[in-house]
Structure formats: C-alpha cells, structure tokens
Amino acid sequence: MSAAESGHAALMDGVYRHQRHVYDLTRKYYLLGRDRLIEGLHVPPGGTVLELGCGTGRNLIRAAQRYPDARFFGIDISHAMLETASAAISRHGLSGRTALAKGDATAFDAKALFGQPAFNRVFISYALSMIPGWEKTIPAGLAALAPGGSLHIVDFGQQERLPGWFRSGLRAWLAKFHVEPRDSLREALESECQRTGSSLSIQTLYRGYAVHAVVTRAS
Template sequence: MDGIYRYQRHIYDLTRKYYLLGRDRLIARLNVPVGGSVLEIGCGTGRNLIAVARAWPHAQCFGLDISPAMLETATATVARAGFAGRLALAQGDATAFVPTALFGRAAFDRVFLSYTLSMIPGWQRAIGAACDALTESGTLHIVDFGQQERLPRTFRILLRAWLSRFDVKPRADLPKVLADVADARGMVLEFTPLWRGYAWEAVLRKPRRAV
C-alpha cells in the first residue's frame, strides 16, 4: 500500500472526489446514536472521518489503516481540521485486527468501509472482522465499486483499466458474500446499487432483540 500511495496520498482527496461516489451518502446515513462510536476500516487520508466528525458532532471517531504513509497524512489532516482530540488513528490490518489493542475498546456502534474492499486481497475476511467489531445494536456500512451493470460497456472497460493501475478490483461476488455473511450471522442485509451500478452500497444490521 505504501508503494502505491507514497506519493498519491498528497493528491488523493483532490482526485478521488470525482469517482469515489457515495461516500457522503454513507456518512449521512450512519445515524450515529448520541455518544456513539464510529470506526472506519481503511481510513486512508482521514477525509471520511473528518466528515463523520462534522456530520455527527457527538460521535467518538476511530480509524485504522495498514499504510503508515496514509496514517501520516491522516494525522496531519485531522490536526489541521481541529479534530485531533476527537479522532483516534491506529495502524492495523483490516482482515485481522484487535480493537482492544488498537483503541482500548471491544466494539463500535457503527463500522464502515469506503472503497476499501476493492483494494484488500482478503476482503472477505475484512467483512468478518468488521462484523466482529460491532456492538449488539451496531451496523456495518459499505460503499464500493459495483459492476457498472447498467452503464455502457466502453465505460466499464475504461474504468476497469484505470482502476487496475492502482490494484483496485471491483468485487463481482460482493452481493453473494454479504448475503452469506448475513445468513450465517443472523443479520439483515440492505443492498442498493447506485447510479446504474457504478457503485454498490450495503448495510448489515443486527436484528433488534425482543424486550
């Protein structure tokens, strides 16, 4: 990751805003409870966590990333935004992390992955790790590249060629994997294709227990 983003991190947010669509929609739909906690897995430059801190001022925000270079950028960006005291960052592997070791807490009310599953080799394990980090009433939110299933073939080819330069691979079997995870864990899956399949959004919820 450092090899890919050692230099890209400096222009990452400026360039990605034009094609990492749906990130702000995900953040607006987090519905963080008062005093709740939010974890971003693969926090990159910190852009999303800063947006969460602004949208949900009562939330406790945490972020992990495997790339020291990205975390260096994120730490500086968070400090410039004035959120150093509210956002905790740590280096960790999305597929196998221990929240208590990184942040001193076992679970989070909201966990989200924004355009990270398409970059993680063991992305299925990352989904499992994210579910394990949820509180009993927690929800997992995901947005990532879809299959552009209702967009012109030429557009799909050009987009895939561009993404491959950064080792980004849209996961065609993401809907099935999420459905299997929901079934195995007794969770409820909400899956929404966005912009003719350009992006896919998903929410995994733990069912409410009867009182």
Template structure:
C-alpha cells in the first residue's frame, strides 16, 4: 500500500485543494450514481476510493437515515475529506479510513462485515489492480445489496480528436479507461450469481454499472 499511497499523494497533494471545483466539468455521471443507490432506511454505504469526500457528503445529505463509510489510499486526500466532512457537520455519520482498494477487509477497516450499498466513482481507471478491486468491492456488499460503478468509457461515439486529447490528458494523472470493464463485470456476475446492468451514457464518454447481489 505504501507505494500506491505515495504515488497518489504526489499527484494530489496540491491538486486536492481544487479537485472538486475542476473535476465537476468532466467526471460525468457521479450524481446520477448517487441517485441509483436508493439506500434503505438505516442502511450502510461504502465508497471505495473516496478522495476528497465530495460524494460521501452529497450522499449523506440525500439519505439522512443511512450510515456512510469511505476509504482512500492517499493520506493527503483523506486529510481533505476529513476536513470537508467535519465542515459539513457529518462526522458522526461518515467514517473514513485508509486502505488499498484491491486488498481491503471491511471488518479490519471499519468493524463491518458488509454494506447495503458499495460504490466506486472514477477510481477504477486509476487503480492498476482494478479487477481485484471489483472483487473486493463486491465481497463487501451484503447479501441483497448492490455495487455501483461509474467511470470513463471508451468515448467510441465521440470525435476522434476529442478522444485522443482526452486520453493524453488523463495519462498525466495516471488515469486509464478500462476497455475490458464491461466484459469483466459480466464475468463476475456470471460467477457470483449477481445481476448486472451496464450503460454507456454521454455517447460513451462514461460508463455506469450496477451489480446486484442475490439475497442469502
């Protein structure tokens, strides 16, 4: 975890202060993901790769009876997240931790065996072991719960020059859209008995998915 944390800290140590203001223009679909959570009363929600805490704060306001948890590998991002959560007056409802997304254990991290909802927003494209991260995230979903994902798509229905420029810019931040994401999710769904819905909104600029875990 140390190497991944150091890399992310190096990228975001300064950028974290302007991250939310700048990313709202191109991290499309994040708020739509929060709409799909449909958290049950008194439910629990985990964000994998919570960054600045922006999504957790919005979700906590949207679902006032739920309890929220989030973790990130970057200590610098977590400093910003903790300050933002405290400023929002949500420290009692949002618990933060530091962990590697591809190896985390919910009970070790938060003392919780599973969550009603788990979501990953624009993080898989930054995590080299992204397949392992999906496995761990689905493992953290309680029976009958769901895993929600939004990230960059393939931009296949957008102008080629736009796609080329976007990919070059994203690489500066160690971001790589996962071309095999849909295929991997379909494999996981088949092997675990989960149901999958997968969409490519904004002309394939983004992709969004929901894996629903069967009840026990």
C-alpha cells in the first residue's frame, strides 16, 4: 500500500473507529437507494458479487439474503470497518459464502485477494464520495467484471431539484465526514463506457438527491 493509501486507511479508521458501532442505525435515513441497487443486481444462480468499499457489511448481508445461491466478496480500506463487517456476517450465518479483504478500491487484485479473477456483479454503494482518486475505482471495477457482467453504483447526486439551502447544508454536513458528492460521475462513466464498449444506464433518484448507475460490460 502506498503512503497515500496508508494515509487514507488511517483516516477512515479514525473516522469510523467509534461511528461504525452506530453507522447502520444512523445512515439508513440518508443513504437512500441502497436496497434498490441490491434488488437490481439480478445475480445469476451460482453467481459471484464483489462490493467495493463494503464498510460494515450491511449491503453484503442484504444481498446475500436476497440471492442465496450466490457467493459474495467485499473489500474495504478500513481495518475497523472490516472487523465490524466480519462480525456482522458471522452473526447472520453467512461466513461460508462471504469473504472479506483489506484493499484499495482504486487499485486491487481480486485474484490475489480472493482467488477469484472476475465477478458477475460489482457494486459500489456510497463509497465513491469518500474515495480520493475515485475516478480510478470505475475502471478498476469494470476490469473485475466477467464478460456480460455489470457494475452497479449508488451515491449522492447533485441535488439539482432540491432547494439550494438543502443542497448547501447537506454538502457542508457531509464534508465533516470527508464525504464529497461526485458531480462529474456521469461524465466519468460515459468516458469509461466509450473506452470499453460498455453500456450505461443512469437515473437520478429523489429529486436528484441520489444517482443510480449500471454499467454493463460487453459479452
């Protein structure tokens, strides 16, 4: 891990060392669209799913319950979050088909981490807005897909149809947690789709509060 990556890992451990214990309880009120993403994964029977920035494991658990025939994998840069995720996955009896590893979502080797070279689905839920150099996560996620697989993203949008006071207040509050909505996400996705020949479906949710994107790799 580079010095920059190690610095970000230490920052995330510091931010979430205590928050991780109440993270899921508090975040459910404003991390909107996560369950919509999970429902839209449509994982094939016996498929494999990777979450980048898996945090507390909340999404992996929901997805594993929704798709009982699939296998799940998650990486996160925070050791503290991975401890919480591992404990939660074990409590739900999902350790047998869920594997976790410490890694950087912008540059990872899935085969080295999991012995799994490619996945049917890769998803990123409210993590791009926390990752320095987040643009690199998109090609990294696409590179981890099997042919015909899809990359699913949900994150903060531009809040373009919400009142200005709400938008400015939300962003000021998010900044306290080192979170920054990625206003150029659409452009970054379109660029990668053009480069790789992938197709893109993107929609705004809740008057622009969130954005939900699906990139499908060519077969």
